[in-house]
Amino acid sequence: xxxxxxxxxxxxxxxxxxxxxxMSVLAAYGVSLAAMVGLFKGTLVAAMEQEAAEKKLATALxxxxxxxxxxxxxxxxxxxxxxxxxxxxxxxxxxxxxDEAQVKAxxxxxLDFAAAKGMDLVSxxxxxxxxxxxxxxxxxxxxxxVRGAEGSTERLTSVTECLTRx
Numbered sequence: 001x002x003x004x005x006x007x008x009x010x011x012x013x014x015x016x017x018x019x020x021x022x023m024s025v026l027a028a029y030g031v032s033l034a035a036m037v038g039l040f041k042g043t044l045v046a047a048m049e050q051e052a053a054e055k056k057l058a059t060a061l062x063x064x065x066x067x068x069x070x071x072x073x074x075x076x077x078x079x080x081x082x083x084x085x086x087x088x089x090x091x092x093x094x095x096x097x098x099d100e101a102q103v104k105a106x107x108x109x110x111l112d113f114a115a116a117k118g119m120d121l122v123s124x125x126x127x128x129x130x131x132x133x134x135x136x137x138x139x140x141x142x143x144x145x146v147r148g149a150e151g152s153t154e155r156l157t158s159v160t161e162c163l164t165r166x
């Protein structure tokens with residue numbers, strides 16, 4: 001009886017060890033699966049934000065601007081701003097400035113201005129756009145005086161130069 005008990009007890013110990021090892025492996029798979037789901041979710045959210053920003057830009061301009069999207073992608077690599085933020089800023093500019101070349105020309109200056117003033121990029125771009133496309137100088141309270149009529153190339157040049165000096 002004692003030998004049989006010892007044999008069964010040893011077998012039960014092996015089953016217990018095997019079960020514990022199996023549970024450890026399953027737990028590791030669970031952690032890996034959770035990490036993969038998190039990664040896919042983050043990627044999906046980023047793609048959705050990118051698409052939303054591009055749609056805003058296309059709506060503001062009236063067409064999809066590959067040049068502005070490419071500029072945002074390039075600026076992302078050399079600034080602290082994401083391409084989504086840059087595209088959103090370009091969209092805010094395009095609400096007032098319907099010219100792709102002008103939006104492209106002023107985007108870098110807006111990035112520099114936002115960084116210098118500690119502002120978020122979209123707010124900075126809205127101030128700049130209102131100054132470029134409107135009769136009032138929304139940048140005056142930041143010490144920036146501009147020249148030229150609303151929507152003019154002279155005004156764009158003036159704003160861009162002033163923002164670069166900030």
